[in-house]
Amino acid sequence: MKDEEVEDLEWGLEQVSINEVPRNIRQASQKAYTPQLISIGPLHYRKRNLTSISKHKVNYQEKFLQRTSKKTLESFWSFIDLKEKVILNCYEALIDEDEFVTMIFYDALFIMELFSRKYVKEMKKDSEIKDFLLKETWSAGGEDGNPTLDRFAKMPHVESDPTACLLDIKFDEHGKLKIPKLAVHSNTEAYFRNVMAFEMCHYPDEAYVCAYIEQLNHLIRTARAGIGEPPACYWATSDRLNQFCKEAWKRKVAIFMKEKYGILKRVHFPNLWRGTGTVAALTVVVLTFIQTVLAFLK
Known part of the structure; x- marks a missing residue:
């Protein structure tokens, strides 16, 4: 192997930021690591249960064109095509390159159009767009877009509340363990499982969320002060109520x-x-x- 090829390979490995969930982790809960509504990127691109959303991506592309111009759309495509290798190197898995640019093009437009419609309601005030692709594509989109990156940058920001962090676990002056309240919803398990998988792949030495969940696991097994396993009848009632309230x-x-x-x-x-x-x-x-x-x- 040539030196240039070795350098390209090492550079590619350093750029990997989107991994397939390891099989030993995925076996615990297949559903938690599988998109249920829409697929972004190539990892689940061919899943049959997700293909129906493709028409919505095409519709969003048409809405983007109506909101901007054909020239803007062409510059968008040129940028994606130019950055194809960089984007490919973000993925760990081997990917078919034949439709890659088209797929990323529609996915990026879908995300941008979704943000432009819902950013006030859906995006938190203290959030920011960190992904390089979104930043660059917003720039490539020209000045006709509405809203633009400037509108995102001018959103009001608030000071972070140190007490709001789930990892802020400590003992008070009386030696009592204090743990921030954790609100559990229908998607909480999938959320934590994916964050834990991300930590294991990228930050194995700083797996704070994994340690947090492990600590909760030990505490919940301790039947004291209301923490413990409730009677089986309550589990059945809870499951039926959760199913009932999904509609x-x-x-x-x-x-x-x-x-x-x-x-x-x-x-x-x-x-x-x-x-x-x-x-x-x-x-x-x-x-x-x-x-x-x-x-x-x-």
Whole structure:
């Protein structure tokens, strides 16, 4: 192998930033590491369950053209074509180069158009676009785009709250362990699994999230102060409730019932005595109703 080829190979390995999840990690949860709606990049490009979204990418490309100009679109393509080798070297896996430029072109346009529509609602105020491809493609997109990178750069930024970090685990002055609250949602597991896989591939010596999850794993197995395994009946109820609330209208019903339950608890059952009085009054009403019905039947 020639020296130039060796240098190119070493340079390519240094540039790798997008890895396939190792098989031993993926086996724990295939779904967590597999796109469920849309594929960005070549790793899942041919998945059948993701091909239907391609028409939306074409539609976004047409919207981008309407918002800018044909010249802008052509300069965009030229930039992607020029950076093809750089982008290819970001991926660890072997990739078919025949459709690579076209795929990256549509993916980049899709992301940019999505950001331009949703950046106020979807992007956090303290976030920034760090990926080199997005930065360069915004520049290549010309000045006709709206919003431009300047609008992103001028977004208000806030000071980071040191207490908001999940990794801010410490002991207080009394020796009690303090852990920030962790809100768990339907996609929390997939999120943490992917961050952990990223750490294992790129920062094995600084795997802070992996250590955090491992610590939680040990704490949750300790049945003390409310941390522990609940009765099996609650697991079944929780699973059914989660499945029920996945549909939008059912979620609204659940939220409505939660609000009404909150009012009922605050007004009629704030303490033992008020709750006892409420039950007694309800019992009197029920007995009176039964007595009335029996009298009517006689």
